[in-house]
Amino acid sequence: MPEGHTVHRLAAAFRDGLVGGPVRTSSPQGRFTEAAQIDRMVLLGAEAVGKHLFLAFAPSDDVDLDAPVVRWVHVHLGLYGSWTFAGEPGFAVLHAIGAPRVRVGEQESALPEPDGDDDDGDGRGAGTADWRYLLPRPTTRLRIQGPRGLADLTGPTACELLDGAGRQAIIDRLGPDPLREDADPERFVRRVLASCSPIATLLMNQQVVAGIGNIYRAELLFRARLDPFVPGTELGRGLVEGIWEDLVELMRYGARTGRIVTTQPEHRLLDARIMERTRQNGDDDPTVVPREQSFYVYHRQTLPCRLCGTEVRSQELAGRTVYWCPGCQKVRSRKAAWIGQHPAAPWALETGDD
Incomplete structure (x- = not known):
């Protein structure tokens, strides 16, 4: 299941590639008739918000997001959901998020050009590789197509059309999201x-903190040197605040x-x-940290x-x-001394950011 940072990347991909203009929406699978x-x-x-994606639709571009006419497509990918993108160069830096990670058009056939020209001499219409002529897979729950590209959704746990109140009801059930500017870490600390x-x-527990996965x-917990089975009531405030701070940076x-x-x-x-x-994502890039070197205890x-x-x-x-x-992670109430004190944190070393 994609963790919260990937859903924020999805939202950014939609903002960069599709937000701001009219789009075509359809449900090739037929299960999302609200399209x-x-x-x-x-x-x-x-x-x-955490692992939830919200897409706002309105009759015109001069409508406020909080207007009653706005409708929200709510998507939760779950274990099997995936968004895949295709479009003109520069349309989206992402090609896929979720599982399975395939590109739009893989194992799909293309529609012929309307005029039937065969400029390529290969028995197909000219430009049939163009993203505009990619057939969706039969399992595509929702296709959103704009002037520069398209996004296909398959296999989500949730795909529904909501009004503003419905969107807010979902958000109200969630704990603070470490990647949002409006996150209140005190809510996390108190609940723990x-x-x-x-x-x-x-x-x-997504009601405690939104976006964390396995x-x-x-x-x-390893970075905090903390035993996973310690009850929240036995932890110190400083330790829990340190976990939040570490989570935000990661x-x-x-x-x-x-x-990750x-x-x-x-x-x-x-x-x-x-x-x-x-x-x-990026495992084929020799400049990134290999997965075998990325984790302390996971898998x-x-x-x-x-x-x-x-x-x-x-x-x-x-x-x-x-x-x-069991050797490193003990029952403790204080923040692990090394958290936040390493000058060569992975995000600084790899990206050159301050």
Whole structure:
């Protein structure tokens, strides 16, 4: 399931490529019949809240986002959802987010040009590779097409049309999103400190904090040197505030690059292995940190900890697998001394940012 930073990247892709003008909307699969209600409307805006994407549609571009006439397409990708993009050069820096990660047009056939010309001499109409003539896959729940490109949605957990009140009701159920300017970290701190649930469970509760998935959960707790099973009520305020601060920096890096990297540079070559070889965006780029070097404990069960050599463990907790190092991660109430004090944080080292 895509974690929160990827949904923020999706919202940015829509803002850059499709927001601001009228678009065509359809549901090739036929399951999102509401697509006909917003067809030819203007895509006014796109925003992410945790793992939820909201796309605003209105009859014209001079409508305020909070106007009653605005309709919101709410999408939650879940485990199997995916957005794929195609368009003219520069239309979208992303080609796909979610699973499966394929490009629009892969394993698809193209429609012939209207005039039937065959300038390429290959038995097809001229320019049939043009994105305008790409057929959607039969499983496409929603296609949004603008003058410069298109986006196809397949396999989402949720795809629904809401009014403003419906959108707000979803947002009100969520905890603060570390990537939003309006996030209130105090809400996160209070909810953690007041709960008897294990901190590992709380970090995956979207009502406590919006956008964290299993990778961020495992890596945050390792970086905090914190036992995943400690109840929130046993933690100190400073420690919980430190987890929030670390999460903000890690997710900002993820939103900027499309990758999750939690290891410090000096630790990446220490036992650079991982138990499950899944892909991240950019894995074919030799300039990025390989997945095998990106994590401390996530999918490193049975392997030695990069720092202390203790075997990394895994266990099911509330329906999801939690990963941790028993040697490094202890019951503690204070912020781990190294969090926030490393001068060569991964986001600074890789990007050159201050």
